[in-house]
Amino acid sequence: MKSNLVALAAGALFAAGLxxxxxxxxxxxxxxxxxxxxxxASLAFVMIGAIGVHAVALRLIARRKAPLFMPGFQxxxxxxxxxxxxxxxxxxxxxxxxxxxxxxxxxxxxxxxxSPNALVFVGAMTVGMLVHRVLHQRTRAAxxxx
Amino acid sequence: MYHFTPAPALLGGLLxxxxxxxxxxxxxxxxxxxxxxxxxxxxxxxxxxxIWFFAGLIGTGLLMRAFLPQAFGEGPxxxxxxxxxxxxxxGYGTRLGGGCTSGHGVCGNSRLELRxxxxxVTFMLTGALAVFAWRALS
Numbered sequence: 398m399k400s401n402l403v404a405l406a407a408g409a410l411f412a413a414g415l416x417x418x419x420x421x422x423x424x425x426x427x428x429x430x431x432x433x434x435x436x437x438a439s440l441a442f443v444m445i446g447a448i449g450v451h452a453v454a455l456r457l458i459a460r461r462k463a464p465l466f467m468p469g470f471q472x473x474x475x476x477x478x479x480x481x482x483x484x485x486x487x488x489x490x491x492x493x494x495x496x497x498x499x500x501x502x503x504x505x506x507x508x509x510x511x512s513p514n515a516l517v518f519v520g521a522m523t524v525g526m527l528v529h530r531v532l533h534q535r536t537r538a539a540x541x542x543x
Numbered sequence: 544m545y546h547f548t549p550a551p552a553l554l555g556g557l558l559x560x561x562x563x564x565x566x567x568x569x570x571x572x573x574x575x576x577x578x579x580x581x582x583x584x585x586x587x588x589x590x591x592x593x594i595w596f597f598a599g600l601i602g603t604g605l606l607m608r609a610f611l612p613q614a615f616g617e618g619p620x621x622x623x624x625x626x627x628x629x630x631x632x633x634g635y636g637t638r639l640g641g642g643c644t645s646g647h648g649v650c651g652n653s654r655l656e657l658r659x660x661x662x663x664v665t666f667m668l669t670g671a672l673a674v675f676a677w678r679a680l681s
Contacts, residue, residue, distance in 0.1 A: 401595040403569045408599025411562035411574070416607045418555020419548060422616030428546065430667070430674040439552040444648060446556020447563065451653040454564035464571030471572040473654065474641065479661050486640020487647070491666030493632030495673025496625055500644040501576040501637060504630075505597065509604020510615050517623065518630040525634020526581050533638075 400466040412506045418443040421507045423498025423514070430495050563649055566596075575646020576600075577637035640666075 419425040420443060428437035463469050494500050499507065499518050507515030566574040570592055583593045607614045637643045640662055642651065647666075651659020 400569065401591060403565065404592045404595035405599040405602075407562045407565045407569075407574065408596040408601075409603040410558055410565065410599075411596075412600045412603035412607070414555040414558030414560075414562060416555070416603070416611060416614035417558065418552045419616070420555065421604075421614050423621070424616060424618045425546070427674050430670040431678065432671050433675055434678060437546050439546070439548045442549045442552035443556035443559065444652075446553045447560040447649045448556075448653050450557050450560025451563050451567075451649055454560070455567060455653055458564065458568050461568075464567065465569045467569075467571045469571060470567075473573070473656070474658070477657055479658060483640050483658055483662055484665055486636045486638070487662040487665035488640075488669045489632050489636030490640055490643060491636070491669030492673045493629040493636060494644075494666060495670035496632070496677060497621065497629030499629070499633070501580065501633065502600070502643075502645055504633075505576065505580075505600050506604035506607070507615050509601035510608035510612075511605070512615050514621055514626050517626045518633075521627045521630025522634035522637075523580070523584065525631040525636075526577075526584060526638050527634075528631070529635045529638035530581075530585070 403466070411502065412509070414443075414447075415503045415506050418446075420500070421503040421510075426498040426500075426503075427495065559645075559649065563645070573646060573650040575642050575650055577634075577643040578641070578646050581638060636666075 415421050419439060425437065426440065428435065429440040431437070458464075490500075497504075497514070497518055499515060501522065504515050504518045504522065508519045563574045566572060570589070572589075574596075579593050579596060583590065583597065587593070633643070637646075640647070642648075642659065642662060644666075647659040647662040652663060
């Protein structure tokens with residue numbers, strides 16, 4: 398119960414940060430990415446603030462043996478390899494982010510705010526994730542010897 | 544510099560950093576939105592946590608519509624086809640690349656993970672390219 402309430406609070410805090418920062422305003426996001434036009438650098442400060450807090454907090458949290466509600470910390474991805482999937486995935490994500498002005502977090506917040514574009518975007522994003530899962534499973538099935 | 548608002552951006556960023564740190568402290572995991580959502584779509588052991596997290600995220604969006612509508616700052620509605628295409632790209636790309644602005648951009652970069660740094664530079668570059676191309680065409 399306590400764990401669920403904290404999850405709810407974390408989601409709410411995350412949304413409040415996204416809303417205050419301007420990340421849920423597609424035009425502002427596109428202004429941030431419009432480096433060759435009338436560049437609005439504001440959203441760089443979102444990342445500075447978020448990384449500033451988290452980079453310090455995670456080092457303090459790492460002194461604990463375990464998180465409060467779980468037996469252990471989830472390991473971070475072991476791979477340090479820069480492969481084609483990472484580059485292609487990030488490149489494809491960036492194209493969509495620039496075209497719509499939404500990345501996943503702000504899209505959920507704006508969908509909660511009943512913004513028609515964000516509702517459509519979240520639906521399409523979910524389909525995109527399912528497409529990836531189906532294709533990925535097929536590739537794995539094809540490369541795994543029976 | 545156009546509509547430059549560094550103070551609310553920084554404050555919002557601090558809150559996002561706190562939210563991500565709270566998830567790490569209590570649940571011991573990275574709070575990347577695309578990864579969390581992908582785990583809602585399939586059976587996962589921590590689905591309860593994910594659903595409550597999204598309830599907070601989406602519910603706060605609804606509250607903001609009532610009390611802080613300027614948070615959504617909608618201009619003219621983007622064409623439907625463009626929004627659908629962009630959503631498909633974001634959904635597919637974040638799964639292929641293993642993260643988005645939160646998972647790579649905040650969680651991974653805070654740990655100075657090379658993959659996240661490379662991913663962040665890449666999606667910033669192609670994001671700028673998409674805006675440039677769209678503005679040039681329209």
